[in-house]
Amino acid sequence: MDPDRILDGLDPEQLEAARALRGPVCILAGAGTGKTRAITHRIAHAVHSGVVAEQQVLAVTFTVRAAGEMRGRLRALGAPRVQARTFHSAAVRQLSYFWPQAIGGPMPTLIESKIQEVARAAHSCGLQLDRAGLRDLAGEIEWSKATQVRPADYEAAIGKAGRTAPMPAHDVARVYEAYEEQCRDRNLLDFESLLELTAGIIIEHPQIADRVRDQYRYFVVDEFQDVNPLQKLLLDAWLGDRDDLCVVGDPNQTIYSFAGATPSYLTGFSAAYPHATVVRLVRDYRSTPQVVRVANGALRHVRGPAAEHRLELVAQRPDGPDPVYTEYDDEPAEATSVARRIAALIDSGVPAREVAVLFRTNAQSAAYEQALSDAGVAYTVRGATRFFERQEIKQAVHTLRGARQGSDDEPLARTVHHILGPLGLTPQPPEGRQARERWESLAALAQLAEDVAAARPGATMADFVDELDARVATEHAPEYEGVTLASLHSAKGLEWDAVFLVGLTEGLMPIVFAETPEQIEEERRLFYVGVTRAREHLSLSWALARSPGGRRSRKPSRFLDGLRPASPSLASSRRDSRRQAKVVRCRICGTTLTDAAERKLARCGDCPADYDEALLERLKTWRRASAEKQKVPAYVIFTDSTLQAIAEHVPDDLAQLSRISGVGAVKLERYGEAVLALCAGREPADDGEEDPDGRAAQRQTD
CATH class of the missing domain: 3.40.50.300 (P-loop containing nucleotide triphosphate hydrolases)
Incomplete structure (x- = not known):
């Protein structure tokens, strides 16, 4: 690919960044200014110009999805072998490879969540905590490890950081120490120890350092404002005494300080590398001028180190509505x-x-x-719960993989619908929130099959499973129409x-x-x-x-x-x-109600209900039939709590029915007579004709 053609379509600032082929380079990129475009074109330009080989580039970002998006763009730019990874995935790869040489013995088991181990450590210290307390404690241990604070130093460190411990600081330190000892005894490794151990073997073993630095010679770090001291330790181990480093970020989007992130590495980059090239991306391609004015105004009074690095965005889109x-x-x-x-x-x-x-x-x-x-x-x-971690999705993906080599006689979308049917993908959404959420998850997979078939006519089950596997790897969930x-x-x-x-x-x-x-x-x-x-x-x-x-x-x-x-x-x-x-006050005990569902029922959730169970069942049966006829989810007709409120009040006329929360003017006109007939013990007349476009029922308002 012609290196110069790669630069086509970049704006002047993006072009400046892409042409800065040697580090150190700092790209300060405001929201919506095309930073991913700039850095992927810079990498591709460097590869096709012969500055660096593809496999010697390591681009690091913070989420699996962002890394996947970067890899996709680089493939399109003719650089498919560039390594785009998160800090953790890069560390796992390196630690697994060098473990036998550097440490030996069985590789530790990597744990994704600390909760269970923190609970065990807390119990050993005589502390009984609920799940919220355990989450807070796990977060505090993560902060300590990310900022390189040891258990013995914890109490002093939080005082210096102006941080408030979720429980007495000495108890946090005790549990933290017990947790670390427990992980060592059980050969467990959390994400923070993974980074620390990887950095440690590079720093302590010169031959390993030489191999890593020979493999990776060209570094790009996205979202650099979110780097914490532990990640910086690993980055420095990768770099050694070199400076072929490009960092990208916006100090005014630092929002994870509670987890140890600090913008100081980004704001202090020019001080650390006085000869660095600094590029500012300020052309906002995302938002209208009206939105951009609010964004710029929000930062007008910003204080602290980020103030001198504030980026005044310049809107590139046409005018839109006022906020x-x-x-x-x-x-x-x-x-x-x-x-x-x-x-x-x-x-x-x-x-x-x-x-x-x-x-x-x-x-x-x-x-x-x-x-x-x-x-x-x-x-x-x-x-x-993340989409691909939901139990129904794990089961569905497993089943679809099993059908990978099945017959391709039927269209892809129909085949996927048939496979997902026994798992709960019924023609119409079921009642109940949990059942509906499960159905919506499966429906998202079915919609993805339809999208794949539309984009690639003739796509097979094998093609669809490949697409699924790629999305699982990058946590790229299908879009849901909601x-x-x-x-x-x-x-x-x-x-x-x-x-x-x-x-x-x-x-x-x-x-x-x-x-x-x-x-x-x-x-x-x-x-x-x-x-x-x-x-x-x-x-x-x-x-x-x-x-x-x-x-x-x-x-x-x-x-x-x-x-x-x-x-x-x-x-x-x-x-x-x-x-x-x-x-709205509870009609049983008189308490003022604030919860939306309780306000609808006009009673507290734990006050005794007084409703006609047979009527509620008739209402649900009618709603199900109406939803099937109109091809909309059942809750679009009336929610469960609205039906229960109707069954509790049993209205005699439209005026009484209109006073029930969730029954607005449109629904009253559309379904009022049917509901009143059911309340009176009669069969409702045929109603709920489908709107011409089949969608109005789903979009009606009260």
Whole structure:
């Protein structure tokens, strides 16, 4: 391939980066500025120019998926033998190869999760912890190991770092020491020890160092702002005294300091390598000028070392809609309104998979799951069990691999549907949340088969299994046609057409635990990451109270200062939120209800239910039949909690039915008479004719 043709289509700054073929090189790349494009073209240009051989390049990133994407781009650029890996996968490969020579004996077993071993170590120290406590303790041990803090130094180290231990610091140190001893005794290796041991054998064995450095001579490290001291130790061992290193990152996207990451290696790169080439990528190809203005404004007051490296993004896309700022009286009103606005967006043509609701803590997800279900909008929760780790997907992939050499007489998509049928892929989604989630996972695999068949006519089962294996290796889950619910941390590296940033109040953004100036600045960067996930539509909202009727004492996030309109312009949205939400009390005990499902039922979840079980069964049977006829998931008609509320209230007329949460004007008109007939013990008349495009029922709002 002509080396110069590889550079076609790069903008001036990307071109400068790609032409800087020898290190040290530092690429400061703002959100959406095409950093992966720049570094892959730089690598391919170096390979085709004869600067370095493919197999001597090691490109390191932080996720299996990002490494897979980099390998795919390099293949397309004619450099398929370049090694693009995570720190951990590169370390596993090297340690496995050199273990017999450097250490000998049986190779340790690599553990992916510390929870079980931490629980055993805590028990040996006389501590009994719940799962949340064990997660916190495991996180603290990971931070200690990533920052090279030993058990004996832990108490002093957290004081110096301004860190708060999840339990008495001496207890953390005791469990940490017991955990390390336990891993040695049982020949176990966690990810941190894997990196440390790999660096150790390179540093202590000159002959191994020579072989590693002869193999890899050209280094690229992506997301360099997220490197921790342990990863830097391994990188330095790989490099030795060489400087053919290209680092890429954005100090204003450092959001993992709690896990030991530090932007200091990126911000201090020029000091460490005074002769380094520094390139700034600032042309934003992802977001509209309106979104970019919010992103730039979010960092205008940034403090600390990242301030001098702040990148002022320059939008390259055409104008889009202005960001929407909305204040609500309470959280349920916020969730309900966001769900309705999402339904309207989907109705206007925005695909559901291109919409995301982002929040600071995972606990905020439940309200939006319920609100989207009530609005008839499908969704998926990111950060739950990873797609290919779900039990039903493991079983499905195993079964599909077994059919790899089967007959190709039938079309691929039909074959995959037949194989997945016995595993639970029924023609229509089942009832119940867990059953529906399992069905949706299998449906995503079936949709992937249809996509493969459409892109590659004549594709066989063997082709499909190859595609599956590649996706399993890179954790590249199939796309699901649903709105994404995700924490801001788990949204890093992703993007959507429409993003709803919710819960933007003091105490949540920044989080209440952020007390030091450094912690506040990390929260500001997290907010910036959330804003820059949006391509076109950006909505920012907050609620003044947790529950309806509660004291409206919350304040909008300080990060909105200078961005949002003056407060008088929000009066109408506050009036709207008051109309949408009212105080709901348990009809059994009188407690004010805040949970969305409990508000719908008008009783606490643990208060005794009083409903007609036979009526509830008739309602579910009718809903199932209506869903099959309209070819939509059953929960789009009514959710389980709405049906239970109907069975508890047994309305006599449309007015009474309309007062049940989840029965809005559209659903009342569409299904009201049928529901009332069932409540009266009659068979409903034929209803629910399918809309002409077959989709309106799924997108209706209340």
